[in-house]
Amino acid sequence: MILYPAIDLKDGHAVRLLRGDMEKSTTFNEDPAAQARDFVKAGCEWLHLVDLNGAFAGSPVNAAPVEAILRECNVPAQLGGGIRDMATIEMWLSKGLERVILGTVAVENPDLVREAARAFPGHVAVGIDARQGRVATKGWAEETDVDATDLAKSFEDAGVAAIIYTDIDRDGAMGGPNIPATEALARAVSIPVIASGGVSSLDDLAALKATGAISGAISGRALYDGAIDLGAALDLLRG
Template sequence: MILYPAIDLKGGQCVRLRQGDMAQATVFNSDPADQARRFASAGAEWIHVVDLDGAFAGRAVNGAAVEAILAAANQPCQLGGGIRDLDAIEAWILRGISRVILGTVAVRDPDLVRQACRKFPGRVAVGIDAKGGRVAVEGWAETSELTVEELALRFEDAGVAAIIHTDIDRDGLLQGVNVEATAALARRIKTPVIASGGVAGLDDLRRLLAAGGIAGVVAGRALYDGRLILEEALALLASARAQTPERNPRKTQLC
């Protein structure tokens, strides 16, 4: 299981929201490049970046901050937020993003996801943000009628690199990750699943590991406020990886 430390961008700064509410943003670092360097120096294998303003605008807003992050750290970065067409996907990949995350467009235009996967194999993930079990879109401002499972199953044969499952009701609250829902999704589909939302400490990582079959986890606020020490978390996951040979390489690849 891979840990993805998160950098959420609002107004060019690193922030964390509570339940996706842009009005409840806490600034943790005004310099995203500095934050990326800190994660990199601690040994992070990937960095998870979200352009929050872009998610609402439907286009890149914090592009300069993303480029600064790419320049500051050699770790692969995955980026979501406002990426809605092939041109935007290609532009970010050419700038150095290792993987783009498609959220709203996965609901609005699933054919685009398939096209992107064909054109950029292994470089496209689908972000499924859940509120009350239903998929939320447009920066979490709207809730669709689709269930998480229904949306994930649409892309089983598309070549999606990973499904990033975020429980909005827990995001930023440090109340614990939704292990049950994430593990159930991982059992239901072949695509690797990354858990997101609510990680509060090492116990959450232990619970995800115990559930089995979960490829990764995104952590944000807990890392920023010190409840989760990145070096300790990475050591825990490295130890678990060494002790447990993976039975299904696709599920637990370094995605």
């Protein structure tokens, strides 16, 4: 199971939000590239990046720090937030991004996800962000009646590389991930599923790994606060 340290970008800084609320953000590093280098130095194999402003704007906003991270770090990175057309997908992949994460368009324009997955095999993931099993879009500001599992199943034959499943009510709250819901989703599809939201201890990571169904986990605040030691976490997941 792969651990993805998260760097969420707001106004050019690395921050964490509480349950997706842009008004409840904590700045952890004013130099996101330096933060990324620290994660790489500690041994991470991937980076998870989110353009928070872009998620609300519908187009890239924090491009400069993302590009700095891509230049300065030699591990693959995935990025979500504000990626809603082929031109933006092509732009990011041409700059060295390994994987784009499509969230809002997965609900509003699923054909784009399929087109992108065909054009760039292995480089397109779907982000499914949910409250009580229902998908939220546009930076989690708009809730839909779409069931998270149904949405995941609809991309079963699309060739997407992964599904990032975020339980919004757990995100940034340090209360532990929603393991039952994440495991159920992972067992409902053949696409690799990455858990996100509330991963806040080594015990959480061990429990996610023990399901045998979840392929990765994203953690942010716990790494910044020191609740998870990145080196120890990587050892646990590799062991």
